[in-house]
Amino acid sequence: MNYIVSKPELKVVGTRPVRPDGVDKVTGRATFGADMVLPGMLWGKVKRSPHAHARILKIDTSKAVKLPGVKAIVTAADFPNIASEEAFVGEGPMNFRDLSRNCIARDKVLYEGHAVAAVAAISQSVADQALDLIDVQYEVLPHVIDVEEAMAPDAPILHDDLFTANVEPKPTKASNIAKRVYFNKGDVEAGFRDADVVVEGRYTTAPVHQAYIEPHACVVSVAADGQAQVYSSSQGQFMVRAYCAKLLGWDISEIRAVPLEIGGGFGGKTLVYLEPLALALAQQSGRPVKMQMTREEVFRASGPTSGTTIEVKLGAKRDGTIVAAKEVLKYQAGAFPGSPVQPGCMCGFAMYDLPNVEVIGYDVVSNRPKVAAYRAPGAPMSSYAVESALDDLARKLGMDPIALREKNGARDGTKTHYGPTHRDIGFLQTLEAAKQSEHWKSPLKPGPGKHVGRGLACGFWFNIGGESSGAVHINEDGTASVVSGSPDIGGSRASMAIMAAEVLGIPVDKVRPIVGDTASIGFTHVTGGSRVTFATGMAVTQASEQVVEQLKQRAAQIWDIPPEAVDWRDGAAYPAGSNAGAFEPLSLAEIALRAGKTGGPITSEVSVNAQGAGPGFGAHICDVEVDRETGQVTILRYTAVQDVGKAIHPSYVEGQIQGGAAQGIGWALNEEYIYNDKGQMENPGFLDYRCPVASDLPMVEAIMVEVPNPRHPFGARGVGEVPIIPPMAAVGNAIRDAIGIRMTELPMAPP
């Protein structure tokens, strides 16, 4: 059912109840990955490469094995040597051979921090001592970090069998360029010939980390019959199960993966690092094994995102009509192919109705940790370049930056350069809300000697749907349990409970939502792509509707009338009209109490492959003050406007927008991986890798625009990823406004 049309007066959707998992999280009771313990548990630790690129000559574990308290040691030799095969679940491109070699190095180490061995011991200190006793001999090889240096003809080659895909003629020489991406629409060269005004820019972005505060952690056990349990914090228990099974060569049915509370992911927990190692150690030792990364390991060895170099060129007529747009994007993939260059190529220009577009992207391996998804993977860098260039274009044309975007903005029916045609989108409404905001209408207040400026930038993310499962069980007292397959990172249990309560017609605090393990709920794709409220919400809504149908049938049975003669409203069955008979309404609780006598438990599980995720658009406005002496940038005011479709729980939607903006501001101003000449990261801690802290930021005003997505029962669109896209250009454009200098390198603040 589509409630946008049929039930305009929603009672629960759009309210702000306290989240059901909230009390546990403010009292310290919530169980995150590292909080789990099992009886007899060992501690596992990882021996990591100190070299950015080296051949492994020998791993000698003989001394470590003899250390009292050491119970198991594994290296790549303990895992199947997996052939190249595209992974079947997860977010973004992934190859099982690469994933296996990323979890534990085989033959070569490809980045500093690459795992070479793992031990399990009776205590953390014994495990640490054992790591020191493992002797690894390396032949150090030349390394390369920077994306353009990695593309050079004489660059050190990471993989002898990697040949650039999607180029003609097929290359005969191995290269670090894994793939070329190409999109073309119209005739871009003709478009530039036709342009009155052209702007060009070359932008670089530093590699950054998702920097979730919870390091990766898991506890596993493997029984003698091979049945394994994995307790871990990840963005997908089904992903954990599938990846572990593949990497160990086990049947999927042998593993039950239990999702624990996850302390942030932002895409970085859509793959496995520790779980396969822990399972192998548990199997070898016959005891449960707990592993957790240190912060340093998180930085050195888990998924950052790409550093990039992007060239952009725009051509426009005098009236502001953009007639040609070209972008060349080079993205670091890290040690294995799979950078987010493809979505980068899709998203930069997707907000605009452009006749002539050419976009070329390169996915480039280099001696960094294999990149993992990071919130709108690939889009923030691309939009940093495009939205900065648009700002230059607006200045050159003497146009207001919102007016330029309105003139060229995508609307219903706009065909994107990468294929799809936009339908039911809210970009122009978002721009209008930005234009009408208090922030945009309030003039900047320059003081004497103060350099202040204002910038605006926009962002687009396509959002995804996909496979999701949700179940609704009516309890004997008329309360309900909701089980979803989606790990809850930002409050999705609250939105699932809200949608179920709305359909069932009962108060939201009578609905208890949980996240099920892999044996308790149908397959569900990872929490990522801003898909959960859309796709899992669809499954939960449909399961609730099926439960309502059952409740109506039970009432009909009790009243001995046909089910069609029963209405369901406000949590009770009513006769549909006077013809149906005169009966007192039957509440959900009354029907639930009699379920045993009317056919048994009332329950439903629905699995969907949701299609039609509505794309999201955002527009951010940023005021800065720049200290011309030091280059210090202070964010004075920040407003983020976004089309959210329909805010199921507005507070958590605002939270997504505010948090995304803050991460983007960190990316814009401070965050970066710093490498020494040996290819080692020099700032693997929160002191030197500088995420925004409370005193760095002002309040972030979140303005929600609601253009319903007709393909979701309540009109929701994904909201989590869009808000990290505009900030880099919004900040850069504000700095340009303040001091007249276009910043083309991230991060922009002084070290």
Next chain:
Amino acid sequence: MSKHHVTTTINGEPVEFLCEPQETVLDVLRNTLNLTGSKEGCASGDCGACSIICDGKLMCSCLMLGVEAEGHSLVTIEGIAQGEDLHPLQRQFLEHAALQCGFCTPGLIVASKALLDENPNPTEEEARYWLAGNLCRCTGYDKVIRAVMDAAAEMRGEAVRAA
């Protein structure tokens, strides 16, 4: 490695434990005493997820050795609520949706309590600087700061504006 015997007070109760000399209070809380509300985000004093109050002073429990707890009185996140009654900070965090993943939340609440113990009427700027040692990657701090300011107002007996 021989262990040290430590006598201390945690959340008002006498506690004895054995620890290795290199173990931190955070290690002891989490791994020995099963008080896992204090989180390890960095183990270097940079993220604040392990914040505790030691003799009235805000500390990162990852920077204090277990043996240093001898004779001191510690308050952890598990000691902030009084039984079933949540502390105003805890309630305001819930009302304001000031948490997303919730991992940094225990540290933020402990640090905020230390702030309000010392300064019942902080300005927004004072709250932001006090909490600058507590990283939150999800919220952008907006709702966190609002929750702290409203909890402070509530504790001063002032009317709290609607979230």
